[in-house]
Amino acid sequence: MTSEGTLSAVRPPSSMRPSNSSPRPLSGLASLIGAPSGTSRAPLAAVRGVTIDSRRVCRGDLYVALPGSAAHGADFSAQALAAGAAAILTDEAGRAAAVATGLPVLVVPDPRAVLGQVSAWVYGNPAAGVTVIGVTGTSGKSTSGFLLEAGLRAAGHRAGLIGGVEIHVGELHFPPGLTTPEASDLHGLFALMREQGVTAAAMEVSSHALALGRVDGVFYDVALFTNLSQDHLDFHRDLDDYFAAKARLFTAAMSRAGVVNIDDAHGRALLDIAEIPMTTFSAQGSPEADWRALDASLGPEGGVFRVVGPGGVEEAVSINLPGPFNVANALGAIVALVEAGVPLRAAVTGVGSLPGVPGRMERVAGGEDFQAIVDYSHKPGAVESVLCSLREITKGRIIMVLGCGGDRDRGKRPMMGEAIARLADVAILTSDNPRSEDPLRILAEMMDGVLGVPRDGRAHVIIEPDRAAAIDLAVGRAGFGDVVVVAGKGHEQGQYVGDQVLPFDDRQVVAEAIVRRRNRTGRRSTYGE
Numbered sequence: 308m309t310s311e312g313t314l315s316a317v318r319p320p321s322s323m324r325p326s327n328s329s330p331r332p333l334s335g336l337a338s339l340i341g342a343p344s345g346t347s348r349a350p351l352a353a354v355r356g357v358t359i360d361s362r363r364v365c366r367g368d369l370y371v372a373l374p375g376s377a378a379h380g381a382d383f384s385a386q387a388l389a390a391g392a393a394a395i396l397t398d399e400a401g402r403a404a405a406v407a408t409g410l411p412v413l414v415v416p417d418p419r420a421v422l423g424q425v426s427a428w429v430y431g432n433p434a435a436g437v438t439v440i441g442v443t444g445t446s447g448k449s450t451s452g453f454l455l456e457a458g459l460r461a462a463g464h465r466a467g468l469i470g471g472v473e474i475h476v477g478e479l480h481f482p483p484g485l486t487t488p489e490a491s492d493l494h495g496l497f498a499l500m501r502e503q504g505v506t507a508a509a510m511e512v513s514s515h516a517l518a519l520g521r522v523d524g525v526f527y528d529v530a531l532f533t534n535l536s537q538d539h540l541d542f543h544r545d546l547d548d549y550f551a552a553k554a555r556l557f558t559a560a561m562s563r564a565g566v567v568n569i570d571d572a573h574g575r576a577l578l579d580i581a582e583i584p585m586t587t588f589s590a591q592g593s594p595e596a597d598w599r600a601l602d603a604s605l606g607p608e609g610g611v612f613r614v615v616g617p618g619g620v621e622e623a624v625s626i627n628l629p630g631p632f633n634v635a636n637a638l639g640a641i642v643a644l645v646e647a648g649v650p651l652r653a654a655v656t657g658v659g660s661l662p663g664v665p666g667r668m669e670r671v672a673g674g675e676d677f678q679a680i681v682d683y684s685h686k687p688g689a690v691e692s693v694l695c696s697l698r699e700i701t702k703g704r705i706i707m708v709l710g711c712g713g714d715r716d717r718g719k720r721p722m723m724g725e726a727i728a729r730l731a732d733v734a735i736l737t738s739d740n741p742r743s744e745d746p747l748r749i750l751a752e753m754m755d756g757v758l759g760v761p762r763d764g765r766a767h768v769i770i771e772p773d774r775a776a777a778i779d780l781a782v783g784r785a786g787f788g789d790v791v792v793v794a795g796k797g798h799e800q801g802q803y804v805g806d807q808v809l810p811f812d813d814r815q816v817v818a819e820a821i822v823r824r825r826n827r828t829g830r831r832s833t834y835g836e
């Protein structure tokens with residue numbers, strides 16, 4: 308996920324870990340983390356797996372009870388015991404509840420701080436046996452992950468993918484949870500990769516993950532930085548803090564080598580603070596970059612460009628993903644793959660073989676004479692980038708449906724309102740996961756940005772808080788050569804309203820709206836309407 312949340316999110320299935328792992332003595336763990344045991348039984352126990360969620364405990368697990376914002380994990384110790392936990396690791400605040408179960412208990416001051424180390428130890432450090440490429444940045448993480456995985460496959464690797472759209476372990480596919488799983492899930496996943504013979508993996512590394520230590524215990528062969536723009540300022544203090552979290556991936560403790568987009572201002576800034584050797588790329592063909600994209604030609608179905616690297620090495624690249632930002636994503640992936648030891652030709656072939664990414668500029672086929680696209684863009688930079696890309700390849704009007712999430716970074720709302728009003732022809736403002744907030748209040752904050760755009764350069768703006776009705780309106784208004792783009796949810800499957808998650812798939816709702824429109828008009832062509 309999911310900066311804005313998904314239905315299946317947060318709790319990955321228990322099957323996403325090895326089917327058979329050897330028991331590890333708790334005494335070894337206690338000395339590893341310097342934890343005095345909370346009970347005299349601790350040295351006798353052994354653990355086979357690790358989880359931070361009582362609802363996902365498997366027999367023989369170490370249950371790590373973390374303090375949270377809504378509860379303390381130790382409050383769920385009895386559930387963990389009933390599900391077969393073998394031991395509990397917690398902090399001082401959780402000690403009493405954990406000890407009351409009668410299970411062996413280890414106590415440390417900050418269990419989250421040791422979770423990566425503990426999980427790697429429990430599963431026998433599985434990530435060390437896999438070539439791992441991590442990708443971070445505000446936009447492009449998921450697409451880059453898919454491109455990297457395709458390149459690794461083309462090079463003959465049995466490949467894995469960890470990210471917010473899908474999780475792949477060879478041929479096994481799982482629904483996503485968080486964009487970057489909690490450390491206990493992450494190391495379980497790497498252990499499953501080891502069991503399945505996966506040799507290389509691409510993974511998305513979110514700023515939350517870096518700030519919360521979710522990727523502790525993983526060392527990246529290559530770290531890729533795509534770009535940075537405003538997002539997640541409900542979690543990070545400010546943009547500098549957000550950037551600092553991302554920059555952690557480029558320290559010597561976390562990664563061997565870095566690859567960075569120098570068309571992005573924060574990418575350039577990263578060069579000054581990175582502790583590891585950095586390779587630069589520019590999709591705009593900057594002569595300063597080690598790798599450049601030249602002669603890019605873009606169309607609605609994808610694009611072609613030449614990649615030119617150090618010493619004049621060169622290959623022709625063809626991708627099935629539209630938009631200039633996908634030239635940057637493809638170039639970054641190619642460079643990261645080369646840095647990870649993939650031959651350039653294989654990297655280019657793999658990247659070119661990717662048919663598309665679910666929910667990323669995904670077309671909804673309806674056989675109409677306008678395009679209908681669903682895209683995950685839900686931050687100001689991404690909205691602007693999608694609208695500019697579409698402008699280059701659209702003959703008719705751009706009709707965009709857009710909302711902003713509730714209980715999340717409020718500063719994005721006027722910025723997104725401004726972007727859609729300035730760059731779309733018809734802007735239909737609607738709801739996108741209002742959560743506990745009043746949808747009309749969110750829309751009013753988007754309107755603050757809309758009204759900042761001079762009237763003569765402003766899109767025709769419609770407010771329709773009901774997302775399905777907004778989509779219906781957009782599809783109903785489309786004419787020959789127009790593009791309808793429904794932004795925000797992408798592959799996600801739910802609308803968060805209050806404390807409920809209502810099933811909602813933009814792709815399905817768009818498809819249904821197209822059918823309704825056809826039934827209404829009785830014809831496919833709408834030219835001249």
Ligand SMILES: CC(=O)N[C@H]1[C@@H](OP(=O)(O)OP(=O)(O)OC[C@H]2O[C@@H](n3ccc(=O)[nH]c3=O)[C@H](O)[C@@H]2O)O[C@H](CO)[C@@H](O)[C@@H]1O[C@H](C)C(=O)N[C@@H](C)C(=O)N[C@H](CCC(=O)O)C(=O)O
Nearest residue numbers: 309310359360361375376377378380383485486487513515
């Ligand atoms: C802000 C944040 O990161 N919150 C995380 C935090 O939640 P919390 O402190 O509220 O946890 P809590 O509900 O109080 O529960 C406390 C503990 O009890 C446990 N518990 C709870 C209930 C129960 O029945 N049994 C049980 O064991 C929980 O697993 C938890 O360990 O700890 C939980 C697990 O420890 C995380 O799942 C949760 O992530 C939430 C779900 C989340 O939505 N995070 C988002 C913002 C996130 O991380 N997003 C990034 C960025 C995405 C991007 O840029 O694309 C991501 O990587 O996905």
